Amino acid sequence: MAQVTSPPKPAEVVSPAPARRYSSDAAGLGRLRAGAFVAPALALIAVFLVFPALWVIYLGLTNYRLTGAAAAEPQFVGLDNFVKAVTDPEFWDSTWLTFQFVLGSAVIGQVVLGFTLAWMLKDRRGTLKSVVEGLVILAWILPSAVVSFLWVALLDRDAGTLNALLGIPGFAWLLDHPMLSIIIFNTWRGTAFSMMLYGAALGNVPPSHLESARLAGASGWQQLRDVVFPHIRGHILTNLLLISLWTFNDFSPFLLTAGGPDGKSEVLAVHVYKVALQNGDLGYGAAISTVILLINLVVAVFYLRLLRSKK
Amino acid sequence: MTRTWAGRIGFYTLIAVLLAFFTIPLLWLAAAPFTSDPTYEVRMPDFTFENFQTIIEHPYALGSLVNSLILAIGTALLVVVLSALAAYALSRVRIPGRDALLYALLLLSSIITGTAAMVPLFQLAIELGLIDSHTGLILILTGGLLPAAIFMIKDFMDATPKSYEESARVFGASPLQIVRHVVTPVVRPGLATIAVWTIANVWGNFLMPFLLLSDVEKQPAAVIMYTLYTEGGQANLRVLSTFGLLYSVPVVLMYLFVSKKYGFRFHGGIKR
Amino acid sequence: MAAIELRGLTKVYPGGVKALDSLDLTVPDGEFFALLGPSGCGKTTLLRTIAGLETATGGAVVIGGRDVTGVQPGGRDIAMVFQDYALFPHMDVSDNIAYPLRIKKVPKAARHAKAAEVGARLGLEQLMDRRPGQLSGGQQQRVALARVMATQAQAFLFDEPLSNLDARLRLEARTFLKKLQRELGVTTVFVTHDQAEALAMADRMAVMEAGHIRQIGTPAEVFQRPANTFVAAFIGSTPMNLLDAVVRGDTLEVAGCKLPVPASAEGLLTEGEKLVYGVRPEYMTYSAQPVDGSLTGGVVILENLGASHLVTLDVAGVLVQAVVPEGHEPALGEQGYAVPRGDRALVYRDGELVTA
Ligand SMILES: Nc1ncnc2c1ncn2[C@@H]1O[C@H](COP(=O)(O)OP(=O)(O)O)[C@@H](O)[C@H]1O
Ligand SMILES: [Mg+2]
Numbered sequence: 019m020a021q022v023t024s025p026p027k028p029a030e031v032v033s034p035a036p037a038r039r040y041s042s043d044a045a046g047l048g049r050l051r052a053g054a055f056v057a058p059a060l061a062l063i064a065v066f067l068v069f070p071a072l073w074v075i076y077l078g079l080t081n082y083r084l085t086g087a088a089a090a091e092p093q094f095v096g097l098d099n100f101v102k103a104v105t106d107p108e109f110w111d112s113t114w115l116t117f118q119f120v121l122g123s124a125v126i127g128q129v130v131l132g133f134t135l136a137w138m139l140k141d142r143r144g145t146l147k148s149v150v151e152g153l154v155i156l157a158w159i160l161p162s163a164v165v166s167f168l169w170v171a172l173l174d175r176d177a178g179t180l181n182a183l184l185g186i187p188g189f190a191w192l193l194d195h196p197m198l199s200i201i202i203f204n205t206w207r208g209t210a211f212s213m214m215l216y217g218a219a220l221g222n223v224p225p226s227h228l229e230s231a232r233l234a235g236a237s238g239w240q241q242l243r244d245v246v247f248p249h250i251r252g253h254i255l256t257n258l259l260l261i262s263l264w265t266f267n268d269f270s271p272f273l274l275t276a277g278g279p280d281g282k283s284e285v286l287a288v289h290v291y292k293v294a295l296q297n298g299d300l301g302y303g304a305a306i307s308t309v310i311l312l313i314n315l316v317v318a319v320f321y322l323r324l325l326r327s328k329k
Numbered sequence: 330m331t332r333t334w335a336g337r338i339g340f341y342t343l344i345a346v347l348l349a350f351f352t353i354p355l356l357w358l359a360a361a362p363f364t365s366d367p368t369y370e371v372r373m374p375d376f377t378f379e380n381f382q383t384i385i386e387h388p389y390a391l392g393s394l395v396n397s398l399i400l401a402i403g404t405a406l407l408v409v410v411l412s413a414l415a416a417y418a419l420s421r422v423r424i425p426g427r428d429a430l431l432y433a434l435l436l437l438s439s440i441i442t443g444t445a446a447m448v449p450l451f452q453l454a455i456e457l458g459l460i461d462s463h464t465g466l467i468l469i470l471t472g473g474l475l476p477a478a479i480f481m482i483k484d485f486m487d488a489t490p491k492s493y494e495e496s497a498r499v500f501g502a503s504p505l506q507i508v509r510h511v512v513t514p515v516v517r518p519g520l521a522t523i524a525v526w527t528i529a530n531v532w533g534n535f536l537m538p539f540l541l542l543s544d545v546e547k548q549p550a551a552v553i554m555y556t557l558y559t560e561g562g563q564a565n566l567r568v569l570s571t572f573g574l575l576y577s578v579p580v581v582l583m584y585l586f587v588s589k590k591y592g593f594r595f596h597g598g599i600k601r
Numbered sequence: 602m603a604a605i606e607l608r609g610l611t612k613v614y615p616g617g618v619k620a621l622d623s624l625d626l627t628v629p630d631g632e633f634f635a636l637l638g639p640s641g642c643g644k645t646t647l648l649r650t651i652a653g654l655e656t657a658t659g660g661a662v663v664i665g666g667r668d669v670t671g672v673q674p675g676g677r678d679i680a681m682v683f684q685d686y687a688l689f690p691h692m693d694v695s696d697n698i699a700y701p702l703r704i705k706k707v708p709k710a711a712r713h714a715k716a717a718e719v720g721a722r723l724g725l726e727q728l729m730d731r732r733p734g735q736l737s738g739g740q741q742q743r744v745a746l747a748r749v750m751a752t753q754a755q756a757f758l759f760d761e762p763l764s765n766l767d768a769r770l771r772l773e774a775r776t777f778l779k780k781l782q783r784e785l786g787v788t789t790v791f792v793t794h795d796q797a798e799a800l801a802m803a804d805r806m807a808v809m810e811a812g813h814i815r816q817i818g819t820p821a822e823v824f825q826r827p828a829n830t831f832v833a834a835f836i837g838s839t840p841m842n843l844l845d846a847v848v849r850g851d852t853l854e855v856a857g858c859k860l861p862v863p864a865s866a867e868g869l870l871t872e873g874e875k876l877v878y879g880v881r882p883e884y885m886t887y888s889a890q891p892v893d894g895s896l897t898g899g900v901v902i903l904e905n906l907g908a909s910h911l912v913t914l915d916v917a918g919v920l921v922q923a924v925v926p927e928g929h930e931p932a933l934g935e936q937g938y939a940v941p942r943g944d945r946a947l948v949y950r951d952g953e954l955v956t957a
Contacts, residue, residue, distance in 0.1 A: 044421050045498060045512070052418035052421070052422035052424055053424065056415045058414070066453075066471070067437055070441070074445065077452070138343065150348060153352055163554035167554065168357055171369045172353065172354045174369040176369070179357065206351065268444075273535065291447065294448045295448075300448055300452070307444075307448050310442075319436070322432070322436060
C-alpha cells in the first residue's frame with residue numbers, strides 16, 4: 019500500500035456530480051458522429067459500386083435485352099447465359115486473346131522493361147535519368163484517348179512514322195497484327211508503374227549487400243540473382259498482381275482497334291461492351307461480366323493475402 | 330578495361346533504344362499542332378498557330394474541355410470531402426467492424442472495375458434517369474474512386490500525431506472546431522494528393538462518359554477525341570492534333586506541379 | 602487555483618491492461634507535484650485521466666472541489682503540455698499561444714495582445730512570427746508553456762516536459778520551470794521518469810510502480826527514507842546499498858560484518874530475523890584504517906563522479922558502494938572500511954521500511 023510520509027491538508031468538501039460517460043477518442047468525436055462522417059461515403063460506394071456488382075450477378079441470370087420484348091419483361095433463365103458462354107467459341111477466343119494481352123504486355127512487357135529501366139537508372143542522377151523517367155511517365159499519364167490516336171498515327175500503313183523508320187511502307191500493323199499492336203502499345207503505356215515500383219524497391223536493397231557481393235567478385239547477373247531478387251521478391255509479386263489486374267480490365271485496346279478486325283483483338287473488356295451494349299444482349303454481357311468479376315476476386319484476394327502476410 | 334568500355338557502349342545503346350521507343354510515338358503530338366497541313370508523318374513544324382484558330386471555331390472542342398473540367402472538379406470535390414470525413418472517423422474512432430470494413434473496401438475497389446460493372450452501371454443510370462447527366466456521372470465516378478481515396482487519406486491521418494487534437498480538446502475545442510482548425514490544415518498535403526489523383530483519373534477516363542453521355546454537348550474531351558478520329562470520312566488532323574495537345578497539357582502541368590511540390594513519390598494506387 | 606484529488610482511480614484499457622489500480626492522491630492548491638516512476642508504470646495514463654483524455658474505469662477525479670469524472674476535458678479548467686508539445690505546425694507562435702483564447706471567443710486583437718504579453722514573459726518576443734518547425738527544442742517547449750499560461754487554467758499538467766531537450770538545456774529548463782511555477786502559483790502535476798528531475802523540482806512527489814503509488818512525500822523524505830526497497834532502489838543517482846542482514850543480539854550481521862541497529866529500527870527487531878539493510882553510498886564514511894562497525898573489504902572498482910568518487914568494496918562476496926570526497930580516494934586493491942551513518946541507515950522487512 020502507499021505509504022504517506024507527509025500527509026497533505028485534508029481535502030475540501032466535494033459536490034458529487036453524476037459520472038457521465040463521454041467519448042474518449044482523440045477529437046471527442048464519439049461513435050455517433052463518426053458514423054455520420056462515414057455514412058455519405060459508404061452510401062455512394064454502396065449505390066454505385068457494391069450494388070452494381072451484385073446486380074450484375076442477377077442480370078447474368080436473365081435474358082435482359084437493351085430493346086425489344088425482353089427489355090420490358092426480362093425472364094429468369096438460370097445458368098443459360100453461362101452455358102452459352104462456355105459453349106461459345108467467341109467467348110473462348112476472347113479469353114485466349116485476353117490471356118495473350120495480359121501475359122505479353124503486362125507480365126512480360128511492362129515487368130521486363132520496367133525492371134530494366136529501374137536497374138539501369140538506379141545509381142544515376144541528373145539529366146539523363148530525369149529525361150528517361152519523364153518520358154516513360156508521360157506515356158503513362160497522358161489521356162488514353164490521346165495516346166491511342168498517337169499510336170494510330172504511328173502505325174498508319176502509308177504515312178506512319180514506324181513504317182518510314184523501318185522502311186516498310188504499306189505494312190498494315192493494325193489490320194494484320196492487331197494483337198501484337200495492342201500488346202506493344204500497352205507495354206509502352208504502362209511501363210512507368212513498374213519502373214517506379216522497382217525503382218523504389220531497388221532503393222531499399224542495402225548498398226552494403228551489393229558491395230560485399232561485388233567484393234566477392236560477383237558478376238552483374240550474379241548480383242541480381244543472389245542479392246537483388248531475394249530482396250525485392252515481394253515487390254515483384256505485388257507488381258505482377260496489380261498490373262495483371264489492371265491490364266485484364268483495361269478498355270483502351272478498344273480505342274486502338276475497337277476489337278477488330280473481325281474480333282482478332284477483342285479482349286474480354288471489349289467483348290462485354292460489344293455483346294451487351296452494341297448487340298444489346300445485356301443478360302449475356304452481364305454473365306461475362308460476372309466471370310470477369312470472379313477472376314478479379316481471385317487475383318485480388320491473392321494480392322491482399324500477400325499484403326497481410328508481409329505485415 | 331575493355332569490359333567496362335563494352336559495358337558502357339551496351340548501356341548507352343540500350344538507353345538510346347528505350348528512349349527512342351518511348352519518344353517516337355509522342356513526337357507527332359509535339360509537331361503536328363504547329364504544322365500548317367499535318368499528315369500522319371512527323372515533319373519539322375513551320376510553327377503556325379492557325380490550327381488553334383480551327384479549334385476555337387470547332388463546335389464541340391472547347392465545350393468538351395469545359396465538360397472535362399466540370400466532371401474532374403466536381404468529382405474531386407466530392408471525393409476529397411467524403412473520403413476525408415470517412416477516413417478521419419475511421420482513423421480516430423474505434424467503430425465496430427472497422428477493420429473488416431476497410432478490408433472489404435480495399436477488395437471491392439480492386440475487383441469492381443468499369444469493365445466488370447459497365448452493364449449494371451448503364452442499367453442503373455437508365456433507371457435513375459442519370460443518362461446524359463453530369464451529376465449522375467460524377468456520382469458514379471465518385472463511388473468508384475472513394476474506396477482507394479479513403480485508403481490513401483487514412484494513411485495520412487494515421488501518420489498525424491493524436492496529440493494535436495487532444496491538445497485542442499483540452500483547451501475546450503469542440504470536435505468540429507478541431508476538424509476545422511487542426512486536422513484539415515495538418516492533412517492538407519494529403520487532401521491535395523487525393524484531389525490531383527482524382528482529377529487525373531477523371532480527366533483521362535473514357536469508358537464511363539462514353540457509356541453514359543450520348544449528348545455531344547455534354548461529352549468530355551476523352552469522348553470527343555475518340556469521335557474525332559473514328560467518325561466517318563477523313564479525320565481532320567489539324568483539329569485532332571491541336572485538340573489532343575490542348576487536352577494533354579493540363580495533365581502534364583499537373584504532373585510537373587506535383588513532382589515539384591511533393592516530389593513524385595511513389596504512391597501504389599496513384600492510378601488504376 | 603485548485604487542488605486536485607483522486608479517489609480510488611482505476612483505469613483498465615480495452616484489451617485488459619490495468620494501468621491504474623485504485624489510486625488515491627491529493628495535490629493541494631498551488632503545489633508543484635511530481636509523478637515519478639519507471640516507464641510503463643502508468644504515469645501518462647494518470648495524467649491523461651486527470652485531463653479527461655482517458656475516461657476513468659472507476660473512482661473519481663475532483664478538481665477545485667468539483668467532481669469532474671464525467672466532464673469533457675475542455676470543461677475541466679486545466680491545461681496540459683504534451684510530451685511532443687503538440688504545437689500546431691500550420692500556425693505561427695503567436696497563433697499557437699492565442700489558440701486557447703480563440704476557443705474562448707476572445708476577440709482577435711485582445712488574444713494576440715495576451716499572446717504577446719505571455720510570449721514576452723518567456724523570452725519569445727523575437728519568435729512570434731515563426732512556425733514551430735523553425736524553432737529549437739527549447740524554444741518549442743517555451744511556446745508550449747506560454748500556450749498553457751495563456752489559458753489561465755486552474756491546474757497545469759505536464760507530461761515529461763523536459764525529456765525532449767538535450768542534457769544541458771534540460772538543467773536550464775528545470776530551473777526556469779520551477780521559478781515560473783513559483784511565480785504563477787498554479788497547481789502543477791508533472792510526470793517524469795528521471796528521479797533527479799523529480800527531486801530537484803517538486804514540492805512533493807509520488808513514486809509509482811505498475812499502476813500503484815509506492816510512496817508520497819517531499820523529495821527529502823523520499824530520498825532519505827524510502828518507504829520500500831522499490832523506491833530505495835529507484836531513487837538516487839547512485840543506487841542504495843541493499844544488503845541481506847540477520848539480527849544477532851543488538852547488532853545486525855551484514856556480509857560477515859557486525860553493524861549497530863540503525864536508530865530508526867531500534868527496539869522493533871526480533872532475534873534471528875532476516876532483513877534487508879539499506880544505506881546510500883552518500884551516507885557512508887570511508888576509512889583506510891580499521892574502524893568498528895564497518896563493512897570491510899578490498900577496493901574492486903573506482904568510479905569518478907567529478908567532485909567525488911564512488912568506491913566499490915568486495916565485502917565477503919557482496920558488493921558495497923561508498924562515496925568518497927575528492928582527494929581521499931583509495932587505490933585499487935587496498936583494504937577499505939565503510940561505516941554507515943547510524944541516523945541514515947534503514948532496515949526493510951519484506952520490502953517495507955521498518956519504522957516506529
Ligand atoms: N491506449 C492504450 N491501450 C492499451 N494499453 C495502454 C494504452 N496506453 C498505455 N497502455 C499501457 O498502460 C501501461 C501504462 O502506460 P503509460 O501510462 O503510458 O506509462 P508511462 O507513461 O508511465 O510510461 C503500459 O503497460 C502501457 O502498455
Ligand atoms: Mg509516458
